Amino acid sequence: MNDIFNYGSSHLDIGTCLDIAARKTRGVIDSVAAAKIQNSWREVQKIAHGHHAVYGINTGFGPLCDTRVSEDDTSLLQSNLLKSHSVGVGNPIPAEIAKLMLVTKVHALAQGFSGIALTTLERIIWHIDNEVIPVVPEKGSVGASGDLAPLAHLFLPLIGFGEVFDKGERVPTAKVLATHNLQPLTLGPKEGLALINGTQFILAFAVKAVQRLDDALNRADVIGAMSLEGMMGSMRPFDERLHQLRPYKGTKLVAKRLHALLEDSEICNSHVNCDRVQDPYSLRCMPQVHGASRNAWLHLKELTEVELNSVTDNPIVFNADDTISGGNFHGQPLAMVLDYAAIAAAEIGNIADRRCYLMSEGRYGLPKLLTANAGLNSGLMIPQYTTAALVTENKTLCFPASADSVPTSLGQEDHVSMGSISGRKLHRVIDNLEYIQAIELLYAAQAIDFRRPLKSTPIVEACHALVRQNVPHIDDDRIFADDINAIHRLIISGELLNIINHTAIANQIDFNDDEFGIY
Known part of the structure; x- marks a missing residue:
């Protein structure tokens, strides 16, 4: 695997995306993308500690967008989001499709408009590189507000829940994390929303x-x-x-x-x-x-x-004073x-x-x-x-x-x-x-x-x-x-x-x- 692709910095074509999934190319985050990611994360922290209501950071979701959430509960809000939205049914999608979802999500988030933590993206890349692929049910997305249910299942392993395919076997995430001496992540403000908002199920x-x-x-x-x-x-x-x-x-x-x-x-x-x-x-x-x-x-x-x-996230964060719910x-x-x-x-x-x-x-x-x-x-x-x-x-x-x-x-x-x-x-x-x-x-x-x-x-x-x-x-x-x-x-x-x-x-x-x- 000699070819390198820079998430968030380089242009991703279809062949390269397939090559990353096939382990012919390795996706990494370079210093340019890392700086954008960290800057966006800091802007979201400002919003979380401020008084201005911004959807999904210090408010509820969907029809609960007018419900304010306290600063102390912003992290719990994000993990609750992944759990409550994991409602997919049916057979698992092919592991290759789930891996393509991971690849395309990292590239979208690494562009620096979503407030995601660099450590969260590094954990997703770990899943890609180590072929530890989340189990994602095939049915349950209506293809707007993001592919909510499949993306929620895709990222349950980040917080220690759900199942993954590891070496071809379907196993609980907690068992795999323990094997690799890894701890579940604690999501920060907006991270859960950034993970499940997007079209990556359709796109894969x-x-x-x-x-x-x-x-x-x-x-x-x-x-x-x-x-x-x-x-x-x-x-x-x-x-x-x-x-x-x-x-x-x-x-x-x-x-x-x-x-x-x-x-x-x-x-x-x-x-x-x-x-x-x-x-x-x-x-x-x-x-x-x-x-x-x-x-x-x-x-x-x-x-x-x-x-x-x-x-394909929502809201888009340009800075703490400039976010757009689109x-x-x-x-x-x-x-x-x-x-x-x-x-x-x-x-x-x-x-x-x-x-x-x-x-x-x-x-x-x-x-x-x-x-x-x-x-x-x-x-x-x-x-x-x-x-x-x-x-x-x-x-x-x-x-x-x-x-x-x-x-x-x-x-x-x-x-x-x-x-x-x-x-x-x-x-x-x-x-x-x-x-x-x-x-x-x-x-x-x-x-x-x-x-x-x-x-x-x-x-x-x-x-x-x-x-x-x-x-x-x-x-x-x-x-x-x-x-x-x-x-x-x-x-x-x-x-x-x-x-x-x-x-x-x-x-x-x-x-x-x-x-x-x-x-």
């Missing part, structure tokens, strides 16, 4: 979704190219000149990638003078459909990176784009299902159901049922959570984003998409088998070979769930993308664009 899901959807989009182009080769489709619709006439960024990138993936293919060249006028839309319109999803991904990436470097904690900016991204991911699965259906129809010189012995054998009839089911499930998940709001906090919080739901369901859509892509890859590899001895291009052939190393050609019926799961493992392990990237580099094939990366 967004950061991971940017990575997962990026991977899915990169696979979609390659698997789509394989399907096109299996059906002897035309690469003419990917001509750069066509897409300069309607120059959406995503469309141009996908057309460029598909052209590079198919250029000089023996399969493509074998039918350049055929009498087929036009391919079906799921082949011909891949730049437009995949590209539209890429445009949505680009928007998600842009807004996620803004949020990564934002202060709404930077409101999750609507991310909630809406996460809902948009769910549609983008679902549509990649939708068009993939159509290509599976096309390959099973018995057209373009392929046998019906992609098996030479259809009748006795059902061949690849039923896997497309699974893609159809997954596509429909994804459609039901595309209802925008951000379009709804249920008032909370006795009406004080009368419009909320529900962005936590937007983030969680986007990952469910991507989960389904990964299985759809595994099934399309099963179909595409089988279709290409019927084009032999003709060869495709290096990347397509490398992907086909990888599939065949794990799943043999289908002659007779077998338990196809085993094949689907084997290919799904290639997808979620990253092995498929690794072979794509390795082959592209080895053959000097350039089909990427820096704007569509995560660093």
Whole structure:
């Protein structure tokens, strides 16, 4: 771990955030950020010892904002806040997501507008560096006033409560602290509020979704190219000149990638003078459909990176005489784009299902159901049922959570984003998409088998070979769930993308664009 990132001082991008969580980069607080943090802490101390009412420092919370709290009780107020707001339910979120929450929270607080103590941030960094990750229930946030419930659970360990994952085991926080000879912290004025106000639950899901959807989009182009080769489709619709006439960024990138993936293919060249006028839309319109999803991904990436470097606390402390109670904690900016991204991911699965259906129809010189012995054998009839089911499930998940709001906090919080739901369901859509892509890859590899001895291009052939190393050609019926799961493992392990990237580099094939990366 040689790379260092300076919390609160440097610009945090999505790739670096993921690298900190993966222990490829270490996050630290430099002297510049430390000075800002300590200055903000001192300003909050002045407020706590003064007579001017400031929300959450010497007042109650939410509808209790008009209730003054004595100077002696300001610390108890903060620990009570963490305990009372820990109301999450359901299964724990993945440890990686919880770790991303810790990383993004440290970066937001280290900018010096929240009154947090430096020792508190150092303890959070200890959790990150030592892989002692709090257990956070998945449900309970409405995505405004901050992700209150999940953030409260995230920081219960600071005061000795809650549970953590340590070395893969779920254990009480008190046991882990004792093992490491650490004492629970005593929170100062505003610290509890600073810890639970913010969008870090939504943001962590967004950061991971940017990575997962990026991977899915990169696979979609390659698997789509394989399907096109299996059906002897035309690469003419990917001509750069066509897409300069309607120059959406995503469309141009996908057309460029598909052209590079198919250029000089023996399969493509074998039918350049055929009498087929036009391919079906799921082949011909891949730049437009995949590209539209890429445009949505680009928007998600842009807004996620803004949020990564934002202060989403409330109130914001500029100095003891200048605090603002605003709404930077409101999750609507991310909630809406996460809902948009769910549609983008679902549509990649939708068009993939159509290509599976096309390959099973018995057209373009392929046998019906992609098996030479259809009748006795059902061949690849039923896997497309699974893609159809997954596509429909994804459609039901595309209802925008951000379009709804249920008032909370006795009406004080009368419009909320529900962005936590937007983030969680986007990952469910991507989960389904990964299985759809595994099934399309099963179909595409089988279709290409019927084009032999003709060869495709290096990347397509490398992907086909990888599939065949794990799943043999289908002659007779077998338990196809085993094949689907084997290919799904290639997808979620990253092995498929690794072979794509390795082959592209080895053959000097350039089909990427820096704007569509995560660093």
